[in-house]
Amino acid sequence: MDISLPRRKVDLDFYLHRVFQKQSFRPLQRDVITAAIEGHDVFLQASTSFGKSLCFQLPAMTRHGVTVVVCPLLSLMTDQVNALEALGVPVAMINSNTPFEERRVILNDLLSGHPRTRLLYVTPELCQTDTFRRNLKTIHRQRELVRIAIDEAHCISEWGHNFRPAYKDLAWFKAYLTDPPVPITALTATATPQVRKDIIKILGLDPPRLKIFSTPSTRPNIHYEIRFMQGFAPHPTEPESFQIKDLLTWLHSVQARRDARCGANIGAIRPPILGIIYVSTRIASTKLAETLCRRDSRIRAVAYHAGLSTADRTRVQNEWIMPQEQQRHSTDGNPRPDTLNFYIIVATAAFGMGIDNPQVRFVVHWSPPRTFEGFVQESGRAGRDGRAAASIVYYNPQERERVLEWLRRDIENVNNRTGGRTTGLHNRNKVDSLRNLYARKQSFEKVVQYCETTTECRHKMIRDFFGDSELERMGSQVPVKPGYDADIKTENVGDWEDAPGGVPLTSPCDWACDFCKEGPKALAERKQKIAPDSGLAPFSEAGPSWLEVMFLSINRMFPMDRIFPELRHFA
Numbered sequence: 420m421d422i423s424l425p426r427r428k429v430d431l432d433f434y435l436h437r438v439f440q441k442q443s444f445r446p447l448q449r450d451v452i453t454a455a456i457e458g459h460d461v462f463l464q465a466s467t468s469f470g471k472s473l474c475f476q477l478p479a480m481t482r483h484g485v486t487v488v489v490c491p492l493l494s495l496m497t498d499q500v501n502a503l504e505a506l507g508v509p510v511a512m513i514n515s516n517t518p519f520e521e522r523r524v525i526l527n528d529l530l531s532g533h534p535r536t537r538l539l540y541v542t543p544e545l546c547q548t549d550t551f552r553r554n555l556k557t558i559h560r561q562r563e564l565v566r567i568a569i570d571e572a573h574c575i576s577e578w579g580h581n582f583r584p585a586y587k588d589l590a591w592f593k594a595y596l597t598d599p600p601v602p603i604t605a606l607t608a609t610a611t612p613q614v615r616k617d618i619i620k621i622l623g624l625d626p627p628r629l630k631i632f633s634t635p636s637t638r639p640n641i642h643y644e645i646r647f648m649q650g651f652a653p654h655p656t657e658p659e660s661f662q663i664k665d666l667l668t669w670l671h672s673v674q675a676r677r678d679a680r681c682g683a684n685i686g687a688i689r690p691p692i693l694g695i696i697y698v699s700t701r702i703a704s705t706k707l708a709e710t711l712c713r714r715d716s717r718i719r720a721v722a723y724h725a726g727l728s729t730a731d732r733t734r735v736q737n738e739w740i741m742p743q744e745q746q747r748h749s750t751d752g753n754p755r756p757d758t759l760n761f762y763i764i765v766a767t768a769a770f771g772m773g774i775d776n777p778q779v780r781f782v783v784h785w786s787p788p789r790t791f792e793g794f795v796q797e798s799g800r801a802g803r804d805g806r807a808a809a810s811i812v813y814y815n816p817q818e819r820e821r822v823l824e825w826l827r828r829d830i831e832n833v834n835n836r837t838g839g840r841t842t843g844l845h846n847r848n849k850v851d852s853l854r855n856l857y858a859r860k861q862s863f864e865k866v867v868q869y870c871e872t873t874t875e876c877r878h879k880m881i882r883d884f885f886g887d888s889e890l891e892r893m894g895s896q897v898p899v900k901p902g903y904d905a906d907i908k909t910e911n912v913g914d915w916e917d918a919p920g921g922v923p924l925t926s927p928c929d930w931a932c933d934f935c936k937e938g939p940k941a942l943a944e945r946k947q948k949i950a951p952d953s954g955l956a957p958f959s960e961a962g963p964s965w966l967e968v969m970f971l972s973i974n975r976m977f978p979m980d981r982i983f984p985e986l987r988h989f990a
């Protein structure tokens with residue numbers, strides 16, 4: 420179905436070196452950029468480490484005119500704009516914090532007929548306003564609107580884990596900017612088949628002009644493992660001693676293997692091993708960080724959550740990027756500089772961004788993640804340098820029930836907030852919210868399935884969830900080698916940290932999960948020791964749950980088979 424668009428000879432390497440000051444493209448980046456320059460609609464699904472933003476930033480520099488970038492988070496927007504400004508790229512952003520005068524200057528340039536600005540960052544909410552749309556139409560009429568790039572495109576779907584209502588109205592671009600149609604680039608790290616369908620359909624991406632690109636959903640250098648807890652914490656914010664003990668034992672074994680490998684150099688100062696632990700609340704973050712530091716002087720663990728002051732956040736981020744420096748200069752009574760083995764950030768999931776470091780060696784989920792998409796994104800912060808890394812999830816049925824209870828309360832809140840009214844806007848919002856909650860429940864069920872399964876490779880489960888093979892059937896172009904940034908692999912996953920690379924990849928997993936390493940029997944035996952679930956019914960066989968019942972209750976207002984086709988058999 421691919422149609423040819425006129426080719427434009429552009430020296431991509433020139434822009435890469437001169438403007439973006441990078442040495443080389445990662446596999447696939449060049450293809451995505453070429454498709455954009457040729458004027459295709461582009462759908463790109465790739466993990467955080469891929470360098471997605473270059474795929475619309477570089478094309479924007481190759482010709483006159485403006486590329487509008489829709490970005491859901493101010494922090495993300497500010498980071499990108501600052502980085503571009505540092506490179507001397509003419510970039511601007513308009514959001515709720517932009518002073519009136521600054522906004523006027525930006526708009527004057529954009530509407531001048533020969534805008535200097537090449538990239539304009541905006542929020543989805545701004546795109547909903549009549550004024551902005553009117554201005555965009557003018558720029559388009561002047562033939563100066565080159566492309567729309569939509570970052571975090573999964574926010575458009577209620578089936579996604581980050582649904583943002585304003586995203587739905589981005590359908591406006593294709594509906595109104597028609598002569599000529601403005602090409603769109605949609606980017607996401609985590610889209611399931613359903614979400615992908617929504618992105619393409621709602622944005623109105625044009626199938627004959629659409630080029631799809633994706634990278635594998637799992638990274639072969641990450642070892643995925645579930646640790647079934649033999650006890651459970653009575654209160655979710657209290658770090659339980661059995662779990663602390665288990666983690667410390669694991670960390671010590673990691674350190675012992677590292678020491679053994681380093682042999683004669685054992686006395687040398689090495690940078691600490693970096694890790695992230697995700698917890699569910701701010702209090703848990705603070706308490707766990709304190710406990711880890713107290714229990715082992717060679718561990719520096721710091722809390723990282725939305726309750727920190729800007730100064731504290733900056734301090735943590737700086738340390739995180741340069742842990743060696745921190746180690747060398749630490750004078751505040753913290754661990755002795757030459758004995759720090761681990762630097763660990765204990766973060767809430769809501770505050771995971773901004774702490775990317777390619778050398779993270781492990782990501783631990785202290786309790787089951789709330790959504791499967793979130794889990795894959797967060798665990799994907801490990802091993803971005805392509806070297807061996809680990810993802811560990813602590814799991815027990817009590818935590819599972821706790822999350823379900825949270826979900827139940829959320830649903831009650833939606834029901835109460837809208838007061839059960841059944842007209843107009845209330846209706847639509849309520850259906851949107853409930854559908855999103857239902858999607859979150861489905862996603863959490865996937866987490867449960869991922870954790871409780873002892874008969875399947877975890878890499879395979881992740882790829883199935885994101886429909887990697889479906890993407891291929893859709894004609895997605897993928898990197899030549901799976902694991903574009905992770906083409907090295909350890910010989911022995913027991914030695915995952917610091918392992919030398921260079922072993923060619925033989926399969927998408929290649930022993931890098933507990934199922935493939937231990938085998939189904941040993942894994943099942945390990946799961947047997949899980950804390951008794953106090954008579955809880957097996958999750959998957961519990962029949963219509965309170966949530967289904969709740970959804971059925973809105974059946975009176977909406978035809979259920981249209982909203983939740985799979986619930987039909989309960990009706």
Ligand SMILES: [Zn+2]
Nearest residue numbers: 876928932935
């Ligand atoms: Zn496996």
